[in-house]
Amino acid sequence: MKLPAPLLTPNQPLPDPSKSNRDGLVAITRELTPQRLLEAYPMGIFPWTENPVTWWSPDPRGILPLDRFHVPSRLEKTVRSGTFSFTINRAFDEVIRGCAQPGIGREESWIGPAFLKAYGELHRMGYALSFEVWKNGKLAGGLYGVKIGGFFAGESMFHLVRDASSVALVLAVRHLIAEGCSLFDLQMVTSHTAKFGAVEVSRAKYLKLLQQAVQ
Numbered sequence: 001m002k003l004p005a006p007l008l009t010p011n012q013p014l015p016d017p018s019k020s021n022r023d024g025l026v027a028i029t030r031e032l033t034p035q036r037l038l039e040a041y042p043m044g045i046f047p048w049t050e051n052p053v054t055w056w057s058p059d060p061r062g063i064l065p066l067d068r069f070h071v072p073s074r075l076e077k078t079v080r081s082g083t084f085s086f087t088i089n090r091a092f093d094e095v096i097r098g099c100a101q102p103g104i105g106r107e108e109s110w111i112g113p114a115f116l117k118a119y120g121e122l123h124r125m126g127y128a129l130s131f132e133v134w135k136n137g138k139l140a141g142g143l144y145g146v147k148i149g150g151f152f153a154g155e156s157m158f159h160l161v162r163d164a165s166s167v168a169l170v171l172a173v174r175h176l177i178a179e180g181c182s183l184f185d186l187q188m189v190t191s192h193t194a195k196f197g198a199v200e201v202s203r204a205k206y207l208k209l210l211q212q213a214v215q
Helices: 034-045 075-081 092-100 114-124 163-180 205-214
Strands: 025-029 046-050 053-056 061-063 085-088 128-135 136-150 151-159 181-188 199-201
Touching: 025 205, 034 046, 034 136, 034 151, 046 114, 061 205, 085 114, 085 163, 092 128, 092 136, 092 151, 114 128, 114 136, 128 163, 128 205, 136 163, 151 163, 151 205, 181 205, 199 205
Parallel strands: 151 181
Antiparallel strands: 025 053, 046 053, 061 181, 061 199, 085 128, 128 136, 136 151
């Protein structure tokens, strides 16, 4: 059976994503490792399934322009109300496991055991971050992603309390801006992220922005 993309051995490099089809399937591997993730993200490639591991760079690409980040007024009031407290990298494992659980509008998750292991190792290496919000001392929601230089790839977010994931996004973005982050990758735009100003850009433009951000 002919595969829709090349099946790579552990020592083979990922191919140039700019030469892939518009759907963006770049390659297939049998393993998901932190080293492969660190190779992929600066190239504009991310994994989407784990059995087998498929690597993608779609065209167009969803991003959150940080200079035009919009916070709806009701949510801004919630952020300022003090209902939630905010931390960074305090509960990475709990956040990624929360993102892996089915929820409203997300009956299935691509975050399986291989993802939990690889991103957990990437976190311990200092490249995968979690942003948490708490209510009354309990984890209410959060998001995690990968940060390399001035680039951040938002991978997934979850909430157990209304608005918790949105508050996590707002405070995470503000933290990343303060740290000099210039590119927030969403992979694709959803109706939820569109409320914050998310837009689609061509893969060619995305790869240029990425190159500038990771340097």
